[in-house]
Amino acid sequence: MPHKDTVSWNVLISSFLRNKRTRDVLGVFDSMVRDEFGCKPDDVTCLFLLQACADLGALEFGDKVRNYMEENGYGDAIKLCNSLISMYSRCGCLDQAYEVFNRMREKNVVTWSAMISGLAMNGHGRGALEAFRQMGQAGVPPDDQTFTGLLSACSHCGLLDEGMLFFETMTKQYGIKPNIHHYGCIADLMGRVGKLDQAYELIMSMKELKPDSALWRTLLGACRIHHNVTLGETVVGHLVELKAQEAGDYVLLLNIYSSVGDWEKVKDTRRFMKERGIQTSLGCSSIIVKGVVHEFLVDDVSHSRKEEIYTTMDEINKQLKIAGYVADITSELHNLDEEEKGHALSYHSEKLAMAFGILATPPGTTIRIAKNLRTCVDCHEFAKALSWVYNRVVVIRDRNRFHHFREGRCSCDDFW
DNA sequence: ATAGGGTTAG
Known part of the structure; x- marks a missing residue:
């Protein structure tokens, strides 16, 4: 094995991450720690590793990386701490994410956004709103991603008025133009509280941004919650138009039909799926x-x-x-x-x-x-x-x- | 090689 330094291994790890070879990333880290390659993981390696752990939900491995960080003098690096917050949140360990957050002496926009998203992701919508307030008090200006987290918190909690207000002030007060994710959050928010037609109008009113399949699926999910057959069919039509329809979309449509007892359409859709060879994946x-x-x-x-x-x-x-x-x-x-x-x-x-x-x-x-x-x-x-x-x-x-x-x-x- | 991201899926 020719000698490779840490940077070269980091480059390899980065390509593994891009290609979803997440488990291989963990393997390389273990080998580096055991000094099999003649070089040690550095801060960049740890950053990649935390991302891999977050993707896999590999909490124990994440703890291991954190220990390594602390033992090797990377314990206070702001990028690494921000990544730790995200990793713990994405492993469902909000307490530990918050502990890291709390101990950080310097918090930047990434720190706050990570914490807000973590709270939102784990169902603490109100906590996310409170964190946003504190962020303002701390004098850290929010950016587009802060608002993504904040708006998703509103949609998780069904906070329609708050969400609409944030959506507005985001542009008026902070000069941030809504991106497709922001539209997704608002469409989801409207959809969940039952304002399906309003959500549809919002999506149709988008001028500069073209609605993507994920956005349509958000609305389709809302149609399932509220058993809206007509709009559900319209949305699937849009997905077909984008040539983006997937098995899951037809399953949602099936769910909508069965929730209103339209067994004829359930049968038709099933037949259609079978004819087209549309395979559903197993849970x-x-x-x-x-x-x-x-x-x-x-x-x-x-x-x-x-x-x-x-x-x-x-x-x-x-x-x-x-x-x-x-x-x-x-x-x-x-x-x-x-x-x-x-x-x-x-x-x-x-x-x-x-x-x-x-x-x-x-x-x-x-x-x-x-x-x-x-x-x-x-x-x-x-x-x-x-x-x-x-x-x-x-x-x-x-x-x-x-x-x-x-x-x-x-x-x-x-x-x- | 370098952080934080919402929504949808039997």
């Missing part, structure tokens, strides 16, 4: 116990402890039923009768992961689950009930968002 949830990653798919029977898991699952169902939990079937796509629907939802991947968490960790341990898709309404209710009955904190991370369940409530209650 997959993972949980780490004693350093081992356990993955579950829907109705998964491949786990070595499957008998125990299903027995635990049945026991949990029994206990939750006693506590008053009733399966919510609005997410189910099939035209089944209520009892069958209740069964069809029983073994979503996150439920299996939760059952395994109950089974394999000591009482009181926080159950942390990562999911590749969004959690359905029923699993959300299930997790709430479970957090209450079993007295456990449950943290579920879906694609970009965290749900913190504690004592029968979720951090995103009412708006998710």
Whole structure:
């Protein structure tokens, strides 16, 4: 192995990150720490590593990088601390993000924005607004990304008036022109509180910016929440026009049809998807116990402890039923009768992961689950009930968002 | 090689 210095390895790590080879990034770091390459990680290496940990939700590894930073004199570097705040937030550990934030003597616009986004992402919308106020008091001017975090906080909490006001003052007071993300937040905010037509008008009124597929999907999600068939179909039309329609969009449309009981259209859409070969991806949830990653798919029977898991699952169902939990079937796509629907939802991947968490960790341990898709309404209710009955904190991370369940409530209650 | 980003997905 020819000698390569730290900079060369950093360049390699950076290309790994760009190409989503995130796990390889962790491997290179371990090798560097073990001095297998004749050079040590520097501040730039750590910065990349924290980004990788955030992408993977690899909390333990993130802690390791933080220890390394502190032992090697990078503990106070502002860029690294800002990245730490983001990493902890994106791992669902708001307490630790806040601890880093609090200890920083110098806070710049990135520091504040990271904290505001972290609060928003973890369901503390009001906290994000409060942080923004403090930021103003501290005399740090916000920028476009600060407002992205702030507006998303408003949409998470359904704070329509506040959100609209921020959207306005952003331009008038701070001279920041809204970008597509800002429009996304506002469309989401309007959509969630049920002002679907207003959200549609906002998107159609965009002049300089062209609505992208993500923006349309935001509105489609709102159509699902409010069971709006007509607008839902219009939005899918826009996605088709952009040639950006994906399997998930048709699933949302299916959900909208089934929520209003239009089984004919459910059938048509299913047929359409089959004819076009539109494949839906499987829900997959993972949980780490004693350093081992356990993955579950829907109705998964491949786990070595499957008998125990299903027995635990049945026991949990029994206990939750006693506590008053009733399966919510609005997410189910099939035209089944209520009892069958209740069964069809029983073994979503996150439920299996939760059952395994109950089974394999000591009482009181926080159950942390990562999911590749969004959690359905029923699993959300299930997790709430479970957090209450079993007295456990449950943290579920879906694609970009965290749900913190504690004592029968979720951090995103009412708006998710 | 150098920080912080919203929304959508059975």
